[in-house]
Amino acid sequence: MPVESVESVFPRLEALLPHVQKPIQYVGGELNSTVKPWDECDVRWALMYPDAYEVGLPNQGVMILYEVLNEREGVLAERTYSVWPDLEELMREHKVPQFTVDSHRPVGAFDVFGLSFSTELGYTNMLTALDLAGIPMESKDRGIDDPVVLAGGHAAFNPEPIADFIDCAVIGDGEQAVLEITDIIRAWKAEGRPGGRDELLLRLAKTGGVYVPRFYDVEYLPDGRIARVVPNRSGVPWRVSKHTVMDLDEWPYPKQPLVPLAETVHERMSVEIFRGCTRGCRFCQAGMITRPVRERSITGIGEMVDKGLKATGFEEVGLLSLSSADHTEIGDIAKGLADRYEEDKIGLSLPSTRVDAFNVDLANELTRNGRRSGLTFAPEGGSERMRKVINKMVSEEDLIRTVSTAYGNGWRQVKLYFMCGLPTETDEDVLQIGDMAVNVIAKGREVSKSNDIRCTVSIGGFVPKPHTPFQWAPQLSAEETDARLEKLRDKIRGDKKYGRSIGFRYHDGKPGIIEGLLSRGDRRVGAVIRAVYEDGGRFDGWREHFSYDRWMKCAEQTLPEQGVDVPWYTTRERTYEEVLPWDHLDSGLDKDWLWEDWQDALDETEVEDCRWTPCFDCGVCPQMDTSIQIGPTGKKLLPLSVVK
Amino acid sequence: MQRIRLRYTKRGRLRFTSHRDFQRAFERALRRAEVPMAYSAGFTPHPKVSYANAAPTGTGSEAEYLEIQLAETRDPAVLRALLDESLPDGLDITDAVEAHTSSFADRLQASVWELRLEGVELADAEKAVAAFMAAEEVEVQRRTKNGMRTFDARGAVTRLEALPAPADRPGDGACAILRLVVRHLTPAVRPDDVLSGLRATADLAPPVPAAVTRLAQGLLDEESGTVTDPLAPDRDAAPAPPTAAGPSAAQQVPEGSA
Numbered sequence A: 001m002p003v004e005s006v007e008s009v010f011p012r013l014e015a016l017l018p019h020v021q022k023p024i025q026y027v028g029g030e031l032n033s034t035v036k037p038w039d040e041c042d043v044r045w046a047l048m049y050p051d052a053y054e055v056g057l058p059n060q061g062v063m064i065l066y067e068v069l070n071e072r073e074g075v076l077a078e079r080t081y082s083v084w085p086d087l088e089e090l091m092r093e094h095k096v097p098q099f100t101v102d103s104h105r106p107v108g109a110f111d112v113f114g115l116s117f118s119t120e121l122g123y124t125n126m127l128t129a130l131d132l133a134g135i136p137m138e139s140k141d142r143g144i145d146d147p148v149v150l151a152g153g154h155a156a157f158n159p160e161p162i163a164d165f166i167d168c169a170v171i172g173d174g175e176q177a178v179l180e181i182t183d184i185i186r187a188w189k190a191e192g193r194p195g196g197r198d199e200l201l202l203r204l205a206k207t208g209g210v211y212v213p214r215f216y217d218v219e220y221l222p223d224g225r226i227a228r229v230v231p232n233r234s235g236v237p238w239r240v241s242k243h244t245v246m247d248l249d250e251w252p253y254p255k256q257p258l259v260p261l262a263e264t265v266h267e268r269m270s271v272e273i274f275r276g277c278t279r280g281c282r283f284c285q286a287g288m289i290t291r292p293v294r295e296r297s298i299t300g301i302g303e304m305v306d307k308g309l310k311a312t313g314f315e316e317v318g319l320l321s322l323s324s325a326d327h328t329e330i331g332d333i334a335k336g337l338a339d340r341y342e343e344d345k346i347g348l349s350l351p352s353t354r355v356d357a358f359n360v361d362l363a364n365e366l367t368r369n370g371r372r373s374g375l376t377f378a379p380e381g382g383s384e385r386m387r388k389v390i391n392k393m394v395s396e397e398d399l400i401r402t403v404s405t406a407y408g409n410g411w412r413q414v415k416l417y418f419m420c421g422l423p424t425e426t427d428e429d430v431l432q433i434g435d436m437a438v439n440v441i442a443k444g445r446e447v448s449k450s451n452d453i454r455c456t457v458s459i460g461g462f463v464p465k466p467h468t469p470f471q472w473a474p475q476l477s478a479e480e481t482d483a484r485l486e487k488l489r490d491k492i493r494g495d496k497k498y499g500r501s502i503g504f505r506y507h508d509g510k511p512g513i514i515e516g517l518l519s520r521g522d523r524r525v526g527a528v529i530r531a532v533y534e535d536g537g538r539f540d541g542w543r544e545h546f547s548y549d550r551w552m553k554c555a556e557q558t559l560p561e562q563g564v565d566v567p568w569y570t571t572r573e574r575t576y577e578e579v580l581p582w583d584h585l586d587s588g589l590d591k592d593w594l595w596e597d598w599q600d601a602l603d604e605t606e607v608e609d610c611r612w613t614p615c616f617d618c619g620v621c622p623q624m625d626t627s628i629q630i631g632p633t634g635k636k637l638l639p640l641s642v643v644k
Numbered sequence B: 001m002q003r004i005r006l007r008y009t010k011r012g013r014l015r016f017t018s019h020r021d022f023q024r025a026f027e028r029a030l031r032r033a034e035v036p037m038a039y040s041a042g043f044t045p046h047p048k049v050s051y052a053n054a055a056p057t058g059t060g061s062e063a064e065y066l067e068i069q070l071a072e073t074r075d076p077a078v079l080r081a082l083l084d085e086s087l088p089d090g091l092d093i094t095d096a097v098e099a100h101t102s103s104f105a106d107r108l109q110a111s112v113w114e115l116r117l118e119g120v121e122l123a124d125a126e127k128a129v130a131a132f133m134a135a136e137e138v139e140v141q142r143r144t145k146n147g148m149r150t151f152d153a154r155g156a157v158t159r160l161e162a163l164p165a166p167a168d169r170p171g172d173g174a175c176a177i178l179r180l181v182v183r184h185l186t187p188a189v190r191p192d193d194v195l196s197g198l199r200a201t202a203d204l205a206p207p208v209p210a211a212v213t214r215l216a217q218g219l220l221d222e223e224s225g226t227v228t229d230p231l232a233p234d235r236d237a238a239p240a241p242p243t244a245a246g247p248s249a250a251q252q253v254p255e256g257s258a
Helices: A010-014 A060-071 A085-094 A120-133 A175-190 A196-206 A285-289 A298-312 A330-340 A360-367 A384-389 A396-408 A427-448 A478-493 A510-519 A523-534 A548-558 A591-602 A620-624 B012-016 B019-032 B076-086 B122-134 B191-202 B232-237 B249-257
Strands: A043-052 A075-082 A112-116 A148-152 A216-220 A226-231 A269-272 A316-320 A347-349 A375-380 A413-420 A454-461 A502-506 B002-010 B049-052 B060-070 B093-098 B110-118 B139-144 B147-152 B157-164 B175-183 B211-221 B226-228
Touching: A043 A060, A043 A120, A043 A175, A060 A075, A060 A112, A060 A175, A075 A120, A085 A120, A112 A120, A112 A175, A120 A510, A120 A523, A148 A175, A148 A196, A175 A196, A269 A298, A298 A316, A298 A330, A298 B019, A316 A330, A330 A347, A330 A360, A347 A360, A360 A396, A375 A384, A375 A396, A384 A427, A396 A413, A396 A427, A413 A427, A413 A478, A427 A454, A427 A478, A427 A502, A454 A478, A454 A510, A478 A502, A478 A510, A510 A523, A510 A548, A523 A548, B002 B076, B012 B060, B019 B049, B019 B076, B076 B093, B093 B232, B110 B191, B110 B226, B122 B157, B122 B175, B122 B191, B139 B191, B175 B191, B175 B211
Parallel strands: A043 A075, A043 A112, A112 A148, A269 A316, A316 A347, A375 A413, A413 A454, A454 A502, B060 B211
Antiparallel strands: A216 A226, B002 B060, B002 B093, B049 B060, B110 B175, B110 B211, B139 B147, B157 B175, B211 B226
16 A cells, blocks of 8 residues: 555554444445545545534535536545544543544545535534644635635525635535535645635635625624625635536435435435426425425436436435425436335335325335335425415315325325424414314315325424525524424323314424524624633534523623624514625525515415526526426337346 | 345445445445345335444454345346446445345344454453453443343453554554354344443453444354355355256265255
8 A cells, every 4th residue: 555645544543442332333445435545646635524424425516516626637526524522522531633434534635615505504513623623724824735614505695694714605505616626626736725725715705696795795783783794815716606506416415325325314326306496485495495395306306216226225215305295207217216116125205205295106116115104295384374374375175185195095194394483473373383284184184085094294483594585584582482382292292182182393493593693693603612612512413412502692792792692683674774694695586586585475475486486586586597398208218128 | 035135334435334334325226236136015005125234333343144036037246346336335235145044134133343452551451351351241331212221241242352563554553353142132242342341340441443444244143253145045046057967976975965
């Protein structure tokens, strides 16, 4: 083995592994993982999903970028995940730095340290990783040899709370963006790194597609609101654009999905069947920021499933998207795959199904080769009025018709998802969730002629998100959320006839308030994140690690001196004039359109889906020079040559 | 229904694979290699695989065993190569034999283990080994699911010796190798229990965790204290290959004497 300029930390890590839980998660060596020779590459990426390996490994975003980068000559990408506190303690004691699992190189040795944030609750884990890596926690303290710390993922659409800790952020699809960034870094390094770190960041910022917080000054009004956000360097754009990949068939990643040895949360071959969603649910950040809808073709999907199963040996195929039954050829896709894999006992799953897009033929295809588990739908709002406010255009009739078909065809279990704390919501709106569940059970008993059926109601607290029509909305306080949910629980439990057939699962309102603080926060919230990290905060997405009291204590220590507090960020309603912390990050959505949609919500006016009706001028397509890409193509799944 | 017995390894960093992890990895490898598995009946059919006596998580092994049942007949050597190719490096399939005998699990009577003790002088290891072997009984404790358990670690050990480290090993400083033969009893005595015993009898306390590897499993030859290949009886009982011109004299002898 040739000696490489950066040594593996594995020999030192190995000595610690017998003392930690589930050591396999730290050793790498997954099927389809890639290790490239360090010294033969000139641009090196460390990619992190800032949560435990079991959650991070199946993440499609990281898997895609890992493959896209490693396919490039002279470029390598390795993965790193959050280490659990037991290993963190040992690593600190024995001075083992944050490492990649592929070849156990220290994260600090890479050119780029890219983090994918699906949720804001990974922020403290980023600080742990930076500290373990020996990278200065704040961007301003980093030197020329430190990696460029880059944030991506949905939470990066408002990176202001972590503006001090990251060097830059990219919003939107990463496939092309990482290659463009790679080229800029390669050129800068080849020229002998002129102008140091500052010059590199400036080159990235000037593309208009990389946000570098240090090149923007935030000015505040006396009342705490933002006055304006201004570029402080010439050539840096006023607004930074999101990236959009057109033609998903040209990006059939992951081609070789990683197969872990350790157990992870999703063990299946996932294929993204389309990206984007224009159903227009007003609470849904994912649907707003990933527009327009771009379908992968039926033949493209067939090929990815075929190759992916051969490369992995998985027993289940997940057809992913924000609302999978909305693919224009979903029926043919499901039937084609069920036919093709009938003998191989490969199951199919469709994680997100709308009530109005469900049909029993589709459901039967999905369960043909596998188990018939429960059905899950998300009406989100309990009352018809509430569903108009959030633009989830599903009527109670639709729902009852769908579940009665399901119960009539042998399903015994239906799960319903709702949100509590939606704008304009009253106790009565939430209590109607109980009525809906009762109606579902009553209809179910009638059509199945059995009392052995169940309906589980699952409720989460609503958190207003940036780049949605609800970005101006007041969040419901934790106390009011809890009180409302208790009333609903009592109502369901008190129902003598149907109560025992209805399961009730809910989360208390406290974590939602912290998520709200981080979602709509500005740069001043960074001090809270840092204080929480220093106080021991880790793994905030995990119930057993999250501490509301710690977050509130740290917020009280850091925010008042800046004239703001947690309610100011969460339960306060914003006005039209207010400059929002993420206004200079351009998701393509026209702010005036979002405001009109917010007003429509308050008027209980619905908006249709632009796939089937004329354009509503949300602004994305003209602003981003993109367009809707949907079928049907009329093609068949795949001409398969079965030679065994 | 063809049954094939396989010997596999857990090498290098993949020794941290738990048995459950290995099971998932193996069943996926079966799918990738398109092995025509027999499936259990029932609501959720499972491929028929039986595992025997897996080494603990974190322990390397050169001698793990399992048996699979096929729906169609396959050449064991071809199957071995296919499966080995399909598994990650470190989980290697090193042998495959068609089953011609019963009670395979009963043939796994004892294991040969090797423990590398970094930072331990050979003389200290030798002294500890002598003290341990001289004792009739060595009581040790281990934390189990049901709390602390106390048991004898000496009785199961039929052989224990200290050896110098090979000259070509990485690193420098003191290092001693322990090689031991342990009978599979209940409660099972594991290599770390023997280390606890060495600490109890002679204060042997390695500064870093021992690197432990199972070298062999099989029938225990009480006299020589060695362990024999558990797949040998299946190999011996195999009918002569049909491609050969005829059974050779050498092969006829054991058949006639059986």
